[in-house]
Amino acid sequence: MKSKETNPENRPGRPVRYTQVKEPDYNQNSINHQTDTLVYAMGGLGEIGKNMYCFEHNDEIIIVDCGVLFPEDDLLGVDYVIPDFTYLVKNQQKIKALIITHGHEDHIGGIPFFLQQIHLKQIYAGGFAKALIEKKLEEHRLSRSCKIVEINSDSRIHTKYFDVGFYNTVHSIPDALGVLINTPNGRIVETGDYKFDMTPIGTESDFQKMAYIGQIGVTLLMDDSTNSGVQGSSISEKKVAATILEQIRKTPGRLIVSTFASNVLRLNQILEAAVACNRKVAVFGRSMENVCEIGKKLGVIKIPDSSFISGNELNTLPANRICIVCTGSQGEPMAALSRIANGTHRFIKIIPGDTVLFSSNPIPGNGESVSAVINQLTRIGANVVVNSPLTSFHTTGHAPVEEQKLMLNLIKPKYFMPVHGEYKMLVQHAATAEMCGVPKERNLICSNGDIVVLRNEECFIANERVQTDAIYVDGNDTTGLSTSVIKDRQILADSGLVAVIVTIDSRYNKILCRPSIVSRGFVYIKENQTLLKEAELVVYDALKKKMQQRTTFGDLKNCIRSSLEPFLFQRTNRNPIVIPVILNQKAAIAQIQARATGKKSSSKVAAAK
Numbered sequence: 001m002k003s004k005e006t007n008p009e010n011r012p013g014r015p016v017r018y019t020q021v022k023e024p025d026y027n028q029n030s031i032n033h034q035t036d037t038l039v040y041a042m043g044g045l046g047e048i049g050k051n052m053y054c055f056e057h058n059d060e061i062i063i064v065d066c067g068v069l070f071p072e073d074d075l076l077g078v079d080y081v082i083p084d085f086t087y088l089v090k091n092q093q094k095i096k097a098l099i100i101t102h103g104h105e106d107h108i109g110g111i112p113f114f115l116q117q118i119h120l121k122q123i124y125a126g127g128f129a130k131a132l133i134e135k136k137l138e139e140h141r142l143s144r145s146c147k148i149v150e151i152n153s154d155s156r157i158h159t160k161y162f163d164v165g166f167y168n169t170v171h172s173i174p175d176a177l178g179v180l181i182n183t184p185n186g187r188i189v190e191t192g193d194y195k196f197d198m199t200p201i202g203t204e205s206d207f208q209k210m211a212y213i214g215q216i217g218v219t220l221l222m223d224d225s226t227n228s229g230v231q232g233s234s235i236s237e238k239k240v241a242a243t244i245l246e247q248i249r250k251t252p253g254r255l256i257v258s259t260f261a262s263n264v265l266r267l268n269q270i271l272e273a274a275v276a277c278n279r280k281v282a283v284f285g286r287s288m289e290n291v292c293e294i295g296k297k298l299g300v301i302k303i304p305d306s307s308f309i310s311g312n313e314l315n316t317l318p319a320n321r322i323c324i325v326c327t328g329s330q331g332e333p334m335a336a337l338s339r340i341a342n343g344t345h346r347f348i349k350i351i352p353g354d355t356v357l358f359s360s361n362p363i364p365g366n367g368e369s370v371s372a373v374i375n376q377l378t379r380i381g382a383n384v385v386v387n388s389p390l391t392s393f394h395t396t397g398h399a400p401v402e403e404q405k406l407m408l409n410l411i412k413p414k415y416f417m418p419v420h421g422e423y424k425m426l427v428q429h430a431a432t433a434e435m436c437g438v439p440k441e442r443n444l445i446c447s448n449g450d451i452v453v454l455r456n457e458e459c460f461i462a463n464e465r466v467q468t469d470a471i472y473v474d475g476n477d478t479t480g481l482s483t484s485v486i487k488d489r490q491i492l493a494d495s496g497l498v499a500v501i502v503t504i505d506s507r508y509n510k511i512l513c514r515p516s517i518v519s520r521g522f523v524y525i526k527e528n529q530t531l532l533k534e535a536e537l538v539v540y541d542a543l544k545k546k547m548q549q550r551t552t553f554g555d556l557k558n559c560i561r562s563s564l565e566p567f568l569f570q571r572t573n574r575n576p577i578v579i580p581v582i583l584n585q586k587a588a589i590a591q592i593q594a595r596a597t598g599k600k601s602s603s604k605v606a607a608a609k
Ligand SMILES: [Zn+2]
Pocket: 102, 104, 171, 193, 397
């Protein structure tokens, strides 16, 4: 393990921790790798996404979840962010199980990238997650590399040191499981994503089981923090179903509903409501079509096949007999709803009288793109209906504060570790835990890579860390090489590019043509002629000085960069990418080439970049 921070206690915002719990033999928070049980996150702490929690004892590691994080707009061209698997690659012979709590992308999206680097025989997942993972592996041509073993709340997984059990939770996707991990040093509960819904659609929460687990004693509770800042309780999914039915009933014309593709229970409610109102349904968007197909196969979607119509059949029915369900509730530019709004969808053109219903809320960060789609839909004549506290067209999948309190009261943990949340959410969740009786010093607010040590049913944070990082994935490349490309893109976007072109004669170490500067996205050229002329002079002077002695092309390029970059930063406060282009005199090139063929090397220096 790599120790990145020698004293993690010194980091700001870190509450005073284990030092206050009196145990003399802890030996300055150092780990006994033979007998201690270690808990650490490769992702999921300080962020919403790329959840991956690891449990290590001696020569065994079990992993819960393997997710991706979807980047914000400022990560140019990045498709996904995944955890850095380096530590697990090094220790892959220790990995005994990968367990999946449920099928959301922030829990399963990293699996294809994980399997590209790590050989794993099987993954354990609930029925719906299993179907989604299998589809994903098929798309990545990885189906044969790993077997997905279906688990449910009665399953048990035994290894030499771990004994893992499960209980049902309610979440915005079917077959969500909470995980109980019995370790040689105490019991751990990892809640997965959950909420409490007394009238859910689908499976109910295993209240009795959770209470029983609480009674036999839990050393560490790792709890979903997404809604730590939301007071009260969540609206029941049944209530949402009722309001959607009412809306469909009173909609006069064609109805287009957009929701999260993975919420197949909601999707089924919408489809059933549409059929009850004598409408035929059409489903658009790749992820929605996939989920619909899986839902039909697993019996979650129950409406008859005859109720579905294809895109071509839309024009054969009157408007009030049609309900379209599509992706794009987050304003994603390539999704069906955005294409409908832009008038580029193959089958659907908005006609006045169409109603568009958002059975969703914008995820933080998506507000602007959702708003743009709503504006565009309204502009072309649609009546747009969105969720609000008064309408209840959507409900969260995560426990707000009152439901988090219920979890804390059921499990009654000795130590508490908020997970699955941004830093402020973890802190808010810890405050809730304190209110529910977990002493402040037993609240473990951690970062990715921090190691929580379990020893004889006590916990502390070790002075070692596991290497963690965010790996940017551009396309399917998981090597992290694209990370530098992405950094360049960010510099280009922030500060632009400056190219310096200079012609020399390498035979006489002479500048033939003074440097000239071409820039893109850096400054407005017309207003900055003087600045660029001065910059050219700065480079010219530096080069003249440099070329008084013998130099190489590399030296000249460095000379251009080192003279120009500080000058530009001082004058503009920007750090553009500087690209030196050195052109050599024709006769000089011939001389170099002749020399090179003599030496059997072939360096192209005609226009060394
Ligand atoms: Zn989830």
